[in-house]
Amino acid sequence: MHELVRRLYPLCRSITGDGVRRTLEIVGESIPLDVSEVPTGTEVLDWIVPKEWNIRDAYIKDVATGRRVVDFNESNLHVVGYSVPVPPTVLSLAELRGRLHTLPDQPDLIPYRTSYYKETWGFCLRHETLAGLPEGDYEVMIDSTLADGHLTYAEHVVPGRTDREVLVSCHVCHPSLANDNLAGIAVAVSLALRLKDPYHTYRFVFAPGTIGSITWLARNRERAAGKIAHGLVLACAGDRGSLTYKRSRRGEAEIDRAAAHVLRASGREHTVLPFSPYGYDERQYCSPGFNLPVGCMTRSTYAGYPEYHTSGDDPDFVSAEAMSDTLETCWEVFQVLERNRRYANLSPYGEPQLGRRGLYGSLGGRSDTQRLQVAMLWVLNQSDGVSPDCALLDIAEKSGLPFDAVAEAARALAEAGLLKEIR
Amino acid sequence: MHELVRRLYPLCRSITGDGVRRTLEIVGESIPLDVSEVPTGTEVLDWIVPKEWNIRDAYIKDVATGRRVVDFNESNLHVVGYSVPVPPTVLSLAELRGRLHTLPDQPDLIPYRTSYYKETWGFCLRHETLAGLPEGDYEVMIDSTLADGHLTYAEHVVPGRTDREVLVSCHVCHPSLANDNLAGIAVAVSLALRLKDPYHTYRFVFAPGTIGSITWLARNRERAAGKIAHGLVLACAGDRGSLTYKRSRRGEAEIDRAAAHVLRASGREHTVLPFSPYGYDERQYCSPGFNLPVGCMTRSTYAGYPEYHTSGDDPDFVSAEAMSDTLETCWEVFQVLERNRRYANLSPYGEPQLGRRGLYGSLGGRSDTQRLQVAMLWVLNQSDGVSPDCALLDIAEKSGLPFDAVAEAARALAEAGLLKEIR
Amino acid sequence: MHELVRRLYPLCRSITGDGVRRTLEIVGESIPLDVSEVPTGTEVLDWIVPKEWNIRDAYIKDVATGRRVVDFNESNLHVVGYSVPVPPTVLSLAELRGRLHTLPDQPDLIPYRTSYYKETWGFCLRHETLAGLPEGDYEVMIDSTLADGHLTYAEHVVPGRTDREVLVSCHVCHPSLANDNLAGIAVAVSLALRLKDPYHTYRFVFAPGTIGSITWLARNRERAAGKIAHGLVLACAGDRGSLTYKRSRRGEAEIDRAAAHVLRASGREHTVLPFSPYGYDERQYCSPGFNLPVGCMTRSTYAGYPEYHTSGDDPDFVSAEAMSDTLETCWEVFQVLERNRRYANLSPYGEPQLGRRGLYGSLGGRSDTQRLQVAMLWVLNQSDGVSPDCALLDIAEKSGLPFDAVAEAARALAEAGLLKEIR
Known part of the structure; x- marks a missing residue:
């Protein structure tokens, strides 16, 4: 990732022009991109594509x-x-x-x-x-x-088993600034490369800030209204600060809860901020007409470090470790989104006898109960098939268990025929 | 205000009698009063007007x-x-x-x-x-x-552009006690004098405690049910303690939120108390049959200072500065009520281009965003025209901005044709 | 109670067998028991009665x-x-x-x-x-x-004026362990002995852990669905730790709020835990199919002390004072359940004149308001007959007054014809 940052750094990007085109070409060497050119003068929502x-x-x-x-x-x-x-x-x-x-x-x-x-x-x-x-x-x-010309943006799509989409959006309009937002681009590329046969369809949008996301939204109104299930704006992904997640305008969207859960479960310093209508392109995705469940993952916050929007934001300002940490965290958030399901306990009267099904230690009386067994009890108890808040992420939050343990318990119970997924 | 307190102080007021009449005459020199005389024996709600x-x-x-x-x-x-x-x-x-x-x-x-x-x-x-x-x-x-006679109370009304009323109620039944409630009377008179062409109709009620407000309610049941939009009982308005607002029985009425916002935004020491059914005449206005959105503004609380209901509550116990501070705070609360509106963003898809309308600094990239611009973004983002909690006061609370900034932003946006008021 | 613990201690109990039978015989010397014997091989919910x-x-x-x-x-x-x-x-x-x-x-x-x-x-x-x-x-x-035989459990019922039941459940399957659960059995026996003509019907279930409560539930599905209004699992009732109440799965059931109120009002150290699906037989009562409002009262928590499930849990480990404290606390919780009612204020417009009815001190102006008078004002103010949260326990919680004072105020007001019970 750091190599990509260094390679993109010298290009003179702006909201239009050859700097953006060359940036997308380089990104396209790693992941195939569908590039759009939108002519000057095109009306996009309340705006007009500039020269x-x-x-x-x-x-x-x-x-x-x-x-x-x-x-x-x-x-x-x-x-x-x-x-x-x-x-x-x-x-x-x-x-x-x-x-x-x-x-x-x-x-x-x-x-x-x-x-x-x-x-x-x-x-x-x-x-x-x-x-x-x-x-x-x-x-x-x-x-x-x-002069008259075009605005350029690009998309990379990883098709999933459902057409419900996870949107990952990065701005590509800043010239020689490394953290803002070459690090975000680099992390997005690595995320795209790692996805294999996901449940959701993942859509990566590389577009200039503000006018780019507005252009994308103008040309994807139906997709925005019907398909975007979750989304993340990725920016400032490489500085040495701890991670910050800013909630979507909805505040308690699944992406918001997934990100907050993963950060909390990490046990490390982090910040979860409420939504505010300034920052990166979440401003557009979360405008009231769209109101998409799109949060924003950064390390230091928007305008929140002295080197912000200065020549101090150079490739040495970002670290490979920080980008890798951002990448892994986003990945974990995606894994929650991928595996979060609601189930109905098929044996809801009393606890089912787990021991008979090989799911429970046979020697009673011990005071140490295994985490997976505890997770199974939580999943069985909460999966009433009726409550709106009985998805695995809800259960992880209520129980204080990591999502992984809860998802693993659900898998074991479903295999034993004790759970049925609810659509 | 302090002069009025000193002038009223020697009179021997009670829940009936000439002391109340003389008090209302003196108040009437500053603001015109409509005086009511209710005969002994009149049934008022569960009570009877005494001798x-x-x-x-x-x-x-x-x-x-x-x-x-x-x-x-x-x-x-x-x-x-x-x-x-x-x-x-x-x-x-x-x-x-x-x-x-x-x-x-x-x-x-x-x-x-x-x-x-x-x-x-x-x-x-x-x-x-x-x-x-x-x-x-x-x-x-x-x-x-x-002996048989009358109970006396008075009203002063400042007509507004709407017949929805703000009730300001002061008890006038205490003899030589300055803070309780001559200071409240004095602040109410000053508030009445300051109101010019308000949006709401303001009704000031000067009545003996308990039996007076009960009498007023008995004779204004329809008004209470249909017209009183907000209300404030004013008492203990002049001691040197910090301000206290006691919420109405509803707890989250607009007056409650406005008062809490103004006090919080002041940055000064203050107390916001939940409703309780003892204190001043909010007991009557907030009885369950009426359940009016009437809070109580005091400095030290009801029965909350050693001089309470003693000769220690004399004109030296209250200060001109404290009364002035109470006055300004109530005034600010009224200004919130006057200006609190819901709007619909007429350009809700993406942010509207504020720069084109002269509402946004043209030089991008600066890390200092002006407060008014931030307020405009908040108003645009929250004014979805649908949510019940998208009035300007809601936006001030969510954003942490002072109400004034939010209201000023809404004014600018409405002038630019970007907002429409929702009734 | 301590004598009963010492007498039961030597018996070798298990989930079946003569140890349980002898235990129930001894308990039956204090309170009449209805003993059930369920044959080996009987299907009970997802389980089978073992040999x-x-x-x-x-x-x-x-x-x-x-x-x-x-x-x-x-x-x-x-x-x-x-x-x-x-x-x-x-x-x-x-x-x-x-x-x-x-x-x-x-x-x-x-x-x-x-x-x-x-x-x-x-x-x-x-x-x-x-x-x-x-x-x-x-x-x-x-x-x-x-070998083939039976599972044994017993019930003791104190009939009430209503057939809505309070379930008290103790496990009787542990051999020589005093706190877990001979102390719970002893406290349950004392509670049963103290109940005289209660409002609710009280059902005490003495059954082996897990398989016993599952067997009881399997044979009482209709009762569980329709009659159990409140319930308490009693365990670890005699150690020297402070009291712990674990909420039912519902979290805010009346029993949960009553127990939390009594513990808080006690002013003593205590713990109120959210529900979790491991512990004692609340696991079964709170399984999602039944979802009964059954909490768990203990002193130290399940598996929460070093002597848990060891020979250290002997009769010296429990104290008479601790058992007595558990008893009194459960009793107070029951008293809340017995007396918690919703009322409608029959004079809801303004305060009714309490003085005229002998319910209010006649000398005004004093700054000390009596607790009972304050409680009457709270009951009158909140009993609007409409709000779902205007039962006496709600009022106790909102006012910060002890439930006793609120219930006593309601009694006085109802006697004076100012309140009507709402069914």
């Missing part, structure tokens, strides 16, 4: 020395995203200042700025660079194109 | 010295409320003792006692006064009248 | 010395319950080891072990005894019978 932006070069040159003091080739963060073309133009430092964005409190970092919907241009630079610039004339140039 | 009580003088005189050792002119608390007339009568101190009420634990304070429904008489005095009385003969006299 | 087991003698004899190193006559725990007959047989210590059960961590205690449903034999002994045995030959003998 396509591409950039080749940009700089601020000290006229006195001829030296590039700010150079797009050094970091694509140096140019405000969607900057309009600027032919070589000489300006005094005073004239230029209004176009320059820095972080006075983090003077050694380049900020990340964009202006998608208001045509303008500007540069981002280290505050210490700006502080060192002598007064005088500077030549600025931005070799960009902002 | 009217008036008193002119009363004393205990040391026969040996001719000195008044207890004098009604010094404090009207000295006589048990509703004491029957007693012609000048000489009794030994031993004979008199059963008629004397003191506070042994607060020897320098005169207690407040009444006997409305059992005809008797008595005196209240400082325990230290009693301790200093030599054995011997004492002359007692009470120049009172207890 | 009857009786034992007369058993030992392990050191061949070298002729001394019984393990002797059934010293403690009936020495033989694994339901051990098949073993004629005198000489085995080396090495051959014998697989048949020997000890507690290495509690070397001075004999464990309690059974093998009801797998025919085998074995001995239980102190680990220190085993450690002291020289290598060599040992003669083992078990003079037991395992």
Whole structure:
């Protein structure tokens, strides 16, 4: 995963353009992608697909020395995203200042700025660079194109035994920022590779933030309304912070409870946040018209670390261990979704005699009861076939047992003919 | 407000009589009052309007010295409320003792006692006064009248754009006690004066405790059943304790949630209590037959301070700052009631593009999101037009934002055509 | 109660056999019992009544010395319950080891072990005894019978004014273990003796654990479905730990709330546990097909003390004070069940005038309100005759008043014609 992050890192992505296309090509080397190109001007929900932006070069040159003091080739963060073309133009430092964005409190970092919907241009630079610039004339140039074109997004689908879908969504619009969201892309690719003959159909969407998910939703209204059973926005998947799950707008959707269960059962530090309508593309999936059961898995939260949206979010900021931990946690959440079922106890009057069926230790009187036997008693007791809250995840939560133990108990009991799945 | 308290303080109020009439005359100088006189013997709910009580003088005189050792002119608390007339009568101190009420634990304070429904008489005095009385003969006299007459209460109405009413109720039956309830009366008058063209109709009821609110309810059964949308009993509004809101019997009525929100958002020490069926006139408004959404705002609670129902509750016990704080808090609660509405997001699929409408900062990527923008996202996300709990107050509570910010966001969004009010 | 424990202690009980019969005979000296004998092979729910087991003698004899190193006559725990007959047989210590059960961590205690449903034999002994045995030959003998016979259980019924029943269930299958469950039997006997003309019908079931309650349920399906209104499994009633109530599967059944209320109102240390499907016979009563409102009252919890299922659970382990405390607590719980009713306030508009009816102190203004008067206000205020949660126990919980005060207030109000019971 870390290799993929390093390979994608230099590309200059934005909400449209060749950076996104090249990113999807590289992802497509690992998992087959279905790429969509949506023309500029297309109406998507309340929005309109904007012009396509591409950039080749940009700089601020000290006229006195001829030296590039700010150079797009050094970091694509140096140019405000969607900057309009600027032919070589000489300006005094005073004239230029209004176009320059820095972080006075983090003077050694380049900020990340964009202006998608208001045509303008500007540069981002280290505050210490700006502080060192002598007064005088500077030549600025931005070799960009902002013209009719397309918005690009891609999907990868792992078909399941049911057409009920698990949506995994990653934004692919950030330029050289590693945690936000190359780590999320890398974890999504690994999840896709690991899925083999799943119960649910898994749909991975790689799309630019906001306008991309809005475009996808506009073109998948029926799927959204009828097929998406669970969903996860994956972002900030690689920093060294502990895991954070932000609930869907529904708050107690199955994905919400599965994620909270897996995190709690891990015994490790973690955070489960209520829904809020800012953050990543869960904003769109959880807009009230759609209200999809889509949560958001991150490590540190949206805008929750000093390196957020700065050049400090580089490949060294993310760790292979952290990405692997995010991957395993998402995998466990998926395993809960895959195996969570409701059953009816076919012998609900009194406990069935488990010993006769080889499911119970024969020597009574011992004070240590095995976890699997306890799990069987819980499953039998709760699976009344009537209560709405008697699925295996409910039983895991009530009993305090890990989902795995409960699911294993259910499997054993079903094999012994004591349980019947309820659809 | 403090001036009004000082002016009303010397009057000898009771549940009937000229003290109440004079009090209402003085209040009527600030706000026009509609005064009702209800004859003795009138059946009101389960009660009967009692005889009217008036008193002119009363004393205990040391026969040996001719000195008044207890004098009604010094404090009207000295006589048990509703004491029957007693012609000048000489009794030994031993004979008199059963008629004397003191506070042994607060020897320098005169207690407040009444006997409305059992005809008797008595005196209240400082325990230290009693301790200093030599054995011997004492002359007692009470120049009172207890006869058919009227119970007096008054109303002040500020008409609103709707006939749904906010009831503000103050008891006016306590003699020289400042916090209980002259401060409440003073705050109610100031609230009434401040209301200009409100949305709700505001009804201020100044009535004797218990029998007064029962009388008002008996004569306003239809209004109680159909018009009272919210209500507040105002008492103990001027002591130096922090604010206390006691919920209505409903517990989660809009007034309850508004008051709890305002107090919480204030960031200051405060208490929110569950309903209990003792205290002030909320006992009557929240009786199960009426079950009105009427809470009670006080500073220190009912019977919750050492000076309660003693001569220690004098004008120095209340402060102008405390009354002003109570006033502002009630005002803010009213502002929540005035502005709390449900809306439907007219663009519920995805977020509407706020930037295009001038409602969103155009430069993306910044990690500081403005509070108003966050409030707009919350309002849009929650206003699904369907959920019962999507009024602005619900949104303020879910988001943790102050109600003001949420209401301001809703105003901006409605102006931009993105929200429609739901009736 | 302690005398009964000491008298029952030496008997060798099991899930069938003469030990149970003799136990029931002794209990029957205090309260009349209706004894049932159910033949081996009878199908009971998912189970089959097993063969009857009786034992007369058993030992392990050191061949070298002729001394019984393990002797059934010293403690009936020495033989694994339901051990098949073993004629005198000489085995080396090495051959014998697989048949020997000890507690290495509690070397001075004999464990309690059974093998009801797998025919085998074995001995239980102190680990220190085993450690002291020289290598060599040992003669083992078990003079037991395992043959067709009967399972025995008994019932004692105290008829009430209604045929709705309170079930009290004790297991009677453990041999020489005092807390588990001779103390439970002793407390049940005392409860039965104390009941005089109760409102509910009280049914005491003395049956072997698991198979006994299953047998009772199999033979009382209609009663279980229609008559059992409340129930309590009584076990571990005499140890020195604080009281524990484990809720029924329903969680908020009236018995659950009554027990939690009584324990909380006691002001003493106690534990209220959620339901879990392991423990005593609540496992069967709360199986999903029956789902009876049956909780479990113990002191220390099931398997929750070091002496559990060892020879350490002897008559000195239980105390008369603890059994008396369990008895009084169960009694108070029953008193709540007996008196918990819903009422309608017949004067629901405003407070009724209690003073006129002699129910209220006549001298107003005092800051101390009597508890009974407060309880009357609570009962009047909450008894709207409509809310599902306006029974006296609900009112006790909401008000924080003890149930007794609330019930006494309701009695006084009903006598005054202010309340009507709702059926």
